Amino acid sequence: MMDGMDLPEPVAALAKTVNPYFERLANGFPPFAVVHHVGRTSGTAYTTPVTAFAGRDPDSAEILAVVPLPWGSRTDWMRNILGAGSFAMTRGSAGYHVDLLRVLPAEEAVTILAPVPRQLLQGLAVEQCLVGRLRRVPSAHA
Numbered sequence: 001m002m003d004g005m006d007l008p009e010p011v012a013a014l015a016k017t018v019n020p021y022f023e024r025l026a027n028g029f030p031p032f033a034v035v036h037h038v039g040r041t042s043g044t045a046y047t048t049p050v051t052a053f054a055g056r057d058p059d060s061a062e063i064l065a066v067v068p069l070p071w072g073s074r075t076d077w078m079r080n081i082l083g084a085g086s087f088a089m090t091r092g093s094a095g096y097h098v099d100l101l102r103v104l105p106a107e108e109a110v111t112i113l114a115p116v117p118r119q120l121l122q123g124l125a126v127e128q129c130l131v132g133r134l135r136r137v138p139s140a141h142a
Helices: 009-024 076-084 108-111 115-123
Strands: 030-036 045-051 053-055 065-068 086-091 094-104 130-139
Touching: 009 094, 045 076, 053 108, 053 115, 065 108, 065 115, 076 086, 076 094, 086 130, 094 108, 108 115, 108 130
Parallel strands: none
Antiparallel strands: 030 045, 030 086, 053 065, 065 130, 086 094, 094 130
């Protein structure tokens, strides 16, 4: 289980090298999205490409973002957003605000999703997911 340990240094270095290229490729193609966050101590703005699904809370009917965490919840970007309590996310030209964050076991997170995204997430074999309330941000061009 990766949650109890940090991302291995060679994997972290590789991710920092390929993420800018993956981000450009992934930003407009679901289920990929880009998380925008700020460094906890540096204040530097960062972007991280992720896989993200939208689901509905069975109790409140609120729309939720479900982000699989293949490296667990202790990566730098996760520490940044959990410290901030919320983050911005984009997919193509659409912007979102995600708050009320919590890390859930993947088995629990999949219950939020419709059947097709649920099967995709189950196929990823991750142990944890970030879940948060998903709100569309009006476009500045609207």
